[in-house]
Every structure is written in structure tokens, then in C-alpha cells.
Amino acid sequence: MCKDNYYCLFWIISMIPAFGKYMTMLYSIFLKPEKFSIYWKRFVDEVIQLGLKSLFIVILMSGFMGAVLVIQTASVIESAWIPDYTVGFTVKQSMLLEFCPTIISLILAGKVGSNIASELGTMRVTEQIDALEVMGVNSIGYLIGPKILASLFIFPVVIMYSMVFGFLGGGIVCYATEIIPVEQYIEGIRSFSEDNFGYVRYALIKTSVFAFLITSISSFFGYFLKGGALEVGKASTKAVVYSSIFILIANYILTQLILI
Amino acid sequence: MITVKHISKSFADVQILKDVSFVFETGKTNLIIGKSGSGKSVLTKCIVGLFEPDEGEIFYDERRLSDLKPKARKEIRKEIGMLFQASALFDSLTVEENVAFPLNMFTKMTKEEISDRVNFCLNRVNIINKNQLFPSELSGGMQKRVAIARAIAMQPKYLFCDEPNSGLDPVTAIVIDELIKEITDEYNMTTIVITHDMNSVLEIGENIMFIDSGENKWTGTKNEILDVKVKELHDFIYVSKFLQQMKRKR
Numbered sequence: 001m002c003k004d005n006y007y008c009l010f011w012i013i014s015m016i017p018a019f020g021k022y023m024t025m026l027y028s029i030f031l032k033p034e035k036f037s038i039y040w041k042r043f044v045d046e047v048i049q050l051g052l053k054s055l056f057i058v059i060l061m062s063g064f065m066g067a068v069l070v071i072q073t074a075s076v077i078e079s080a081w082i083p084d085y086t087v088g089f090t091v092k093q094s095m096l097l098e099f100c101p102t103i104i105s106l107i108l109a110g111k112v113g114s115n116i117a118s119e120l121g122t123m124r125v126t127e128q129i130d131a132l133e134v135m136g137v138n139s140i141g142y143l144i145g146p147k148i149l150a151s152l153f154i155f156p157v158v159i160m161y162s163m164v165f166g167f168l169g170g171g172i173v174c175y176a177t178e179i180i181p182v183e184q185y186i187e188g189i190r191s192f193s194e195d196n197f198g199y200v201r202y203a204l205i206k207t208s209v210f211a212f213l214i215t216s217i218s219s220f221f222g223y224f225l226k227g228g229a230l231e232v233g234k235a236s237t238k239a240v241v242y243s244s245i246f247i248l249i250a251n252y253i254l255t256q257l258i259l260i
Numbered sequence: 261m262i263t264v265k266h267i268s269k270s271f272a273d274v275q276i277l278k279d280v281s282f283v284f285e286t287g288k289t290n291l292i293i294g295k296s297g298s299g300k301s302v303l304t305k306c307i308v309g310l311f312e313p314d315e316g317e318i319f320y321d322e323r324r325l326s327d328l329k330p331k332a333r334k335e336i337r338k339e340i341g342m343l344f345q346a347s348a349l350f351d352s353l354t355v356e357e358n359v360a361f362p363l364n365m366f367t368k369m370t371k372e373e374i375s376d377r378v379n380f381c382l383n384r385v386n387i388i389n390k391n392q393l394f395p396s397e398l399s400g401g402m403q404k405r406v407a408i409a410r411a412i413a414m415q416p417k418y419l420f421c422d423e424p425n426s427g428l429d430p431v432t433a434i435v436i437d438e439l440i441k442e443i444t445d446e447y448n449m450t451t452i453v454i455t456h457d458m459n460s461v462l463e464i465g466e467n468i469m470f471i472d473s474g475e476n477k478w479t480g481t482k483n484e485i486l487d488v489k490v491k492e493l494h495d496f497i498y499v500s501k502f503l504q505q506m507k508r509k510r
Contacts, residue, residue, distance in 0.1 A: 034365050122351075131348040134308050134420075135362050136337035 022220050028140035029148065042146035050112050050147065050215070051154025055161060057111065058104055062095075062162040065103075066169030069094055074179045084180040088170070088188015095166040096196070101203040102251050104162050105210035108155065109243040113218035116147060117239035120222025121232035129223070144219040148212060155211035156204045163203070202258050209254060210247050217243045261286045262307060262418060262450055267316035269302055276302045277313070277474045287448045289441055289464045293455055294471035295496060300454045303471065304420055307452070308340060309333055320418070338366055341411030341449075343421040343440075347403040349395040349410070355382070356391035359410045366414065381409040385439060401432035405439070412443055419444065419451040425460055437463045458497060461485060470496070 033039040073090045120143060123129050132139040167189055174185040218239035225235045262284040269277040276299045284290040292300045305311040307318055309325060318325040320336055328336065349358050359378045363369055369377070382391065385405040395403055404424060411419060421440055425433035441464045444451040455461065461468065465482035472492040480488070486507075488494055498504050 038364060126346050126351075127344040127348040128350055130305075130310060131342065131344060131350075133310060134337060134340055134342045135365070136334040137365060 021224060022216070025140055025144065025220055025223065026216065028138060029145040031138050031141050033141060033145075034137060039142070039146060042142065043150050046146045046150035047154045049115075050151050051158050054108060054111055055158060057107070058158050058162050059165045061107065062100065062104065062166040063169035063172075065099055066091060066095060066166035066171075067173040069099075069166075070170040070173045070185070071177075071179060084184035085188035085191060087174075087180050088185040089191050090188070091167065091170045091185075092189045092191075092196075093199075095163055096199040096203055100159050100162040100166060101206040101210065102247065104159060105155070105207060105214065105247055106244055108158075109210075109214045109218075109247060110240050112151070113214050113239045113243045114236040116215060116218035117222035117225075117236045118232055120144075120219055121225040121235045124223065124225045125228055125232060140223065144216070144223060147219060148215045151211040151215040152208055155214075156207045159203060159207045163200070202254075205258065206251065206254050209250050213246045213250060214243045217246060261319075261321055262452070263317075263319040264303070264307060265317045265319075267303065267306055267313045267318070269299075269306055269311060269313050275474060277306070280316070280471070280474070280476045282469045282476060282479065284450050284452050285467050286450045287444065288466040289444050289451045289453055290467045290469070291453050291455060291461060291465045292469050292471060293461055293465075293496075295456060298471045299474040300456075300471055301422060302474075304422060304452065304454055308342065308420060309337065338362075338414060339417045341414065341416035341419045343404070343407050343411050343419070343424055345423045345426050347395070347400075347407040349403055349407055351395055354392050354394055355387065355398070355406050358395070358406060359413050361410065362414045377413060378409075381413050382406070384412070384443070385409045400427050401429075401436065404428065404432075404436050408436075408439060408443070412447070415447060417449060419449045421451065421453040421455075423454055423456070425455065425457045430459065433457065433459060434463060440464065456496075458503075472496075 069091045070087055073087045074084075077086060120129075123143070129139050129143070132142060171182060171185055174180055174182045221235040221239040221242070225231050263282075264284075265281050267277050267280045268275065280299075280303060292303060294300050302311060306313045320339075323332075323336065325333070325336070349355075350361065353361065356375075356378055359381055360374050363374045363377060367374075378391070382388070385408050387402060387405050387409065390398065390402070390406075395406070398406065408424075419440070424436050424440060428436065437460050440451060440453060443449070453460065453464065462482050462485075465485065468478075468480055468482065468485060469476055470478040470490070470493045478488060478490045478493045485493070485497065488497065498507055
């Protein structure tokens with residue numbers, strides 16, 4: 001136990017310089033851009049790259065997840081005293097509270113996080129970042145700033161699509177298999193509607209925080225990479241692992257703060 | 261003109277540069293030569309401001325780099341063009357966009373003016389009808405030439421070339437060397453070329469510094485280098501048996 005504490009302390013101390021570097025990186029993002037129009041173009045490109053190109057996988061996963069949730073919930077409800085709309089209600093709660101914001105964000109951490117880390121890492125290895133610096137460009141602001149802003153803007157939109165297609169997937173299963181009547185499913189989705197806005201708001205707040213964590217942490221590992229091609233792969237893995245860990249920690253903290 | 265005075269630089273406990281001094285002259289191709297790991301690239305990165313030297317001073321004409329505030333340093337960087345070892349073209353941009361990048365970022369030129377300047381620079385390095393290609397679609401030599409076009413787009417006062425011939429065949433390497441020399445004369449730039457290629461040294465070496473283990477061991481011109489007496493440089497030049505035989509015949 002004592003030895004574990006030492007390891008923990010050592011880990012925390014060793015993280016302090018990295019945290020300082022991370023904060024310096026965040027500070028550099030907010031320095032005045034050299035030319036706003038170029039940064040705006042980068043922002044739009046990143047919205048497409050990070051958000052719109054992730055939409056297909058998010059819609060596919062959410063649709064199937066909604067469908068599976070309907071079947072699983074309906075199959076475990078055996079009591080005649082529990083109304084059919086409970087299935088819709090359960091799907092809604094699961095999708096809004098956890099699946100859409102958290103699980104989809106974890107998936108995006110894998111897809112987008114590794115993409116960002118490997119992109120920036122390759123730029124570092126091939127001296128493209130040095131080229132920007134020599135030109136006098138604030139490379140952190142130019143490369144990372146638009147990524148963070150784009151993710152803060154587009155991830156909540158992606159998550160809204162996830163919610164819609166999750167419900168739709170469940171609805172299609174109800175219609176196709178008649179496991180429960182579609183009307184009952186819709187009634188379940190709409191039940192306790194006074195709480196729905198709060199749940200959506202909670203999901204979007206969580207998503208925004210996760211978006212920031214995914215892009216900033218992945219950028220950090222890519223931008224400050226040292227070494228060659230092998231390190232690009234390692235940075236990519238680290239980006240996904242650390243983003244996922246911090247998403248889970250933030251998820252707990254935000255849930256405690258917002259829902260309790 | 262760029263002057264470096266008594267530059268020293270260490271990483272952890274390893275001293276990479278030891279009291280290096282040199283004057284890089286305007287209108288000449290100044291060469292930094294030396295073995296791999298001798299400190300050539302570190303010296304260059306200190307000069308362009310990517311690394312901060314532990315000791316010593318760097319002057320861009322009359323401007324002392326260490327005295328300048330970040331904003332003034334940025335201004336100096338706009339006067340620098342740099343050709344990197346691996347070209348360092350931006351993968352996600354086309355040839356045209358790469359060359360236009362500094363113009364878009366730092367000038368208020370119109371689209372037409374930028375387009376004209378880009379075409380002029382690309383023509384100057386003999387890249388024709390390749391504007392819409394991506395760097396990955398070009399050969400190594402073409403990538404170098406596009407990188408030179410990008411480096412001269414802003415009409416820099418100082419041009420840095422980090423091993424411009426690495427990975428190129430001897431014919432293309434000479435073409436790149438000659439191009440660098442022509443551009444230096446044309447724009448009257450202070451050009452600094454880092455190389456360990458003796459063909460380049462003998463082709464364009466007007467003002468040469470030889471670095472060994474982080475120290476400036478010799479300075480001179482391409483006409484003096486073949487008769488050098490400094491052991492480290494002699495061993496560096498006459499490393500192959502062929503050249504040793506050639507020297508004996510001379």
C-alpha cells in the first residue's frame with residue numbers, strides 16, 4: 001500500500017511539467033491570429049474533418065444501439081404490470097444520459113483523437129511545424145486552435161444526430177418486429193417531457209467538455225512529439241488512452257455536479 | 261549579413277555547440293559543413309530562433325536577436341526563407357497553396373497578385389503545370405524545388421537550406437545547388453546551406469565553415485578546401501579511397 005502511494009506520488013509529480021506544457025499550449029491558442037480569414041477557413045475545414053466525416057459512423061452506431069436497447073429492454077420486461085412504454089422511456093434515458101454523450105465521445109476519442117495526434121505528429125516529424133515557426137506563424141494557434149473550436153461547435157451537433165438516430169433505430173425495430181407497439185414506444189420517449197430539456201442540456205454540456213478534452217489532449221501528444229514514425233504511433237495510442245481516461249473522470253464529475 | 265559570436269548550446273549534459281563564431285556574408289552561398297551529429301542543424305536552429313543558445317550572440321545585420329521582443333523576432337522571421345531537409349511542404353495543401361501560404365498569411369496582396377507571384381516563383385524553379393498537385397504526387401527533386409519556391413515567395417533577405425541534396429541523385433542535386441546559387445545572386449540574399457555533400461561544397465561553396473564536435477575547426481572557400489591541413493576536415497573530405505588516389509595524383 002505504502003509502495004503504491006509512492007508510485008502515485010511519483011506519477012503526479014512527473015505529470016506537473018506535462019501539465020505546465022499543456023497549459024502553455026492552451027494559452028498560445030488564444031494569441032491574436034495572424035490573419036482571421038485563414039483561421040476561419042481552417043475552422044470550416046476542421047468542422048468537416050472532425051465532425052461531418054464522423055457522422056456516418058455515429059449515426060450507424062446510434063441506430064443499431066437504439067434498436068438493440070429496445071430488444072433487450074422488451075425481452076427482460078416480463079411482468080404484465082409494467083407498461084410497454086417503459087421500453088421507450090428506458091431507451092430515452094439510456095441514450096440521452098449516457099450513450100450519446102459519453103459512449104459516442106469515447107468512440108470519437110478513438111477516431112478523431114488518433115487522427116489529430118497522428119496528423120500533428122507527422123507534421124512534427126516531417127518538420128512542417130518547424131516550417132510554420134520559421135515563417136513566423138503561431139503554429140499552435142494555427143494548427144490546434146481551429147481544431148478545438150471546431151470540435152466545440154460540431155460535436156454537440158453530432159451528438160444531437162446520435163440521439164435522433166438512436167430513437168429512430170428503436171422505432172424501426174418496434175415497427176418491424178412488433179415487439180411493442182410503435183405508439184407505446186413513442187409515448188415512452190415523450191414521457192416525463194418536462195425533464196427532457198434538462199437531460200439534453202446535460203448531454204450537450206458533457207459533450208462540449210469531452211470535445212475540448214479529446215482535441216486538446218490529442219493535439220498535445222501530437223504537437224510535442226519527439227522522434228520518428230514509431231513515436232507517431234505511440235502518440236496516437238497515448239492520445240486515445242488519455243482522452244478516454246479524462247472523459248471518464250470528467251463524466252463522473254459533471255454528473256455529480258449537474259444531476260445531483 | 262548574419263554574424264554569430266561565441267555560440268554555445270547544450271542539451272541535458274551534452275554540449276552540442278562550443279564557442280562557434282562566424283560571419284555569413286550577403287550575396288554569397290555560405291556553407292556549414294560537417295559530419296552527421298556535428299552540430300550543423302542545431303547551429304542553424306539557433307540562428308533562426310527555433311533553439312535558444314545558452315551563450316553567445318546572433319546578429320541579423322545590426323539587429324541582435326537576443327535583444328528583440330517576440331513581435332520583432334516574428335518580423336525577422338518574415339525575412340527568412342527556409343528549405344528543410346525533407347522539404348516540409350504542407351501535405352494537405354496543393355503546390356500552389358504551399359507557395360502562396362506565406363503570401364496569404366502575411367501580405368495584403370490580392371488573389372491575382374498572389375497567383376502571379378506564385379506562378380513566377382514556380383516558373384523560376386522550373387515547376388510548370390503542377391500547381392494543383394499535392395506534394396505526395398511529386399518526386400523528391402520536385403518537392404525540393406517547390407520548397408525553394410515557397411522559401412523565396414516573400415523575397416527573403418536570408419535563405420537557409422538544410423541539406424538540400426539529401427535523398428537526391430547527383431544530377432538533380434547539382435540542379436538544386438545551381439538553383440540556390442542563382443537565386444542567391446539574383447536576390448542578393450544571405451544564403452546558408454548546411455551540407456555534408458562534397459559535390460555541393462565544390463560547386464557553390466563561396467564561404468565555408470567546417471564544424472566538428474560542435475566546434476568551428478576551419479573557415480575558407482571552395483578553392484582552398486582541397487589543400488586543407490586541418491586533420492578533421494582532411495579526413496572528412498578524403499574519406500573515400502577514390503578521392504585519396506585523386507589527391508595523390510594531384
